[in-house]
Amino acid sequence: MTLPERTVERLSEYRRSLLQCLEEGKTHIFSHELAGLHHNTAVQVRRDIMFIGYTSMQRKGYDVRELIDVIGDILDSGKGLNVAVIGIGNLGRAVTTYFVGKRSKLNIIATFDVDTTKIDRVISGVKCYPINRMKEIVEANNISIAIVTVPADSAAEVTAQLVEAGIMGLMNFTTVPLNVPDEVYLDEYDMITSLEKVAYFVKSPRN
């Protein structure tokens, strides 16, 4: 059984709020509290939690620690995955420092760039390799996810190489859509689109 995409997203978000709660010494949380921390309703929270088959102590709310673990069983299930960041411009560096150490099951273990002055530089503990060694290093280190932050005009080529190297998941931060075979999961995030959307809805009175 595969969870709805949006549910997966929300679970990831819930988990982080829950970890925060745990730090603050909170042991139980109600659906409406968790909803309040996100832009969300209590029903939605309960529905999401229903999907992962966890049930609370009736009337006491969800056990924070247990819920974190159950979400972990879903999101981190099985072995951890190795991740590479392709392109170490501002965005690549941002993404790398963002992620390193954050989630133990997702390890950024290499970055790549064409710029020879960046080779062997270490960003947040992760070493930068020349992009022409990508296939070799991806294969040797069993890297299954790549985060693509290269300039638009090299995105297609880099992607082809990554697919060739056997990557299974891709996050695309460039401004061009990428093409990958069906079996590769692709998540595209386009900042320009997001900004234009914000501008549109700022101007158009929504409902």
Place this chain on the structure above:
Amino acid sequence: MTLPERTVERLSEYRRSLLQCLEEGKTHIFSHELAGLHHNTAVQVRRDIMFIGYTSMQRKGYDVRELIDVIGDILDSGKGLNVAVIGIGNLGRAVTTYFVGKRSKLNIIATFDVDTTKIDRVISGVKCYPINRMKEIVEANNISIAIVTVPADSAAEVTAQLVEAGIMGLMNFTTVPLNVPDEVYLDEYDMITSLEKVAYFVKSPRN
């Protein structure tokens, strides 16, 4: 009439592909061609274009230049908007350089940071101001959209100040959800969530 959110996103993406087509000297484009450039079907493209009320020359495809203009009428309608980037770390710099000069109707005209060593620095032609002058500068320059790239622990405070200063749209790149009044449009993008989602779908065979 307000367009569906997803349609607005796709229109933004279509426009960029169309501009590219124009550069390549293409004057007409079929719905299936445009679909092929995105992860999309021909019907979806036609439906989106139907929403904005444009109709093509039957059987010749859409006139690229006209379609660009019609999308522009929707997305850029009326006056341009002024934008500020809050927090000039790696991500803030990435976003700023990304956007500057890209879309003429959305002008990044200021960046802000707490770090005094960054004050007065110019990133891609945009000057950095101390964050305590935010309200003053936002008001004086009629800035209506803010892109928030500050560290998680200052996000809430910065947001409150932005709302106070009369901002109307917000893009949140921090890892904590923000709270804004209903009349402020909020778009949240959470990289950690996206990465965890990719990891989940890489492991779970989808459909």
Place this chain on the structure above:
DNA sequence: TGGAAATTGTGATTTAATTAACAATATTTT
């Protein structure tokens, strides 16, 4: 010229996601 082929525009249908509604259960109050 007439039929085959290609393409659009759109009503109807399907699917996915969200929300409403409420029974079941546990807790608190009186």
Place this chain on the structure above:
DNA sequence: AAAATATTGTTAATTAAATCACAATTTCCA
């Protein structure tokens, strides 16, 4: 211990988004 209250879990209803199906139109080709 009965009644009132709060909360969950889930079925049913609604809404939003995507897809199907096809008539209408234009172009192409024999």
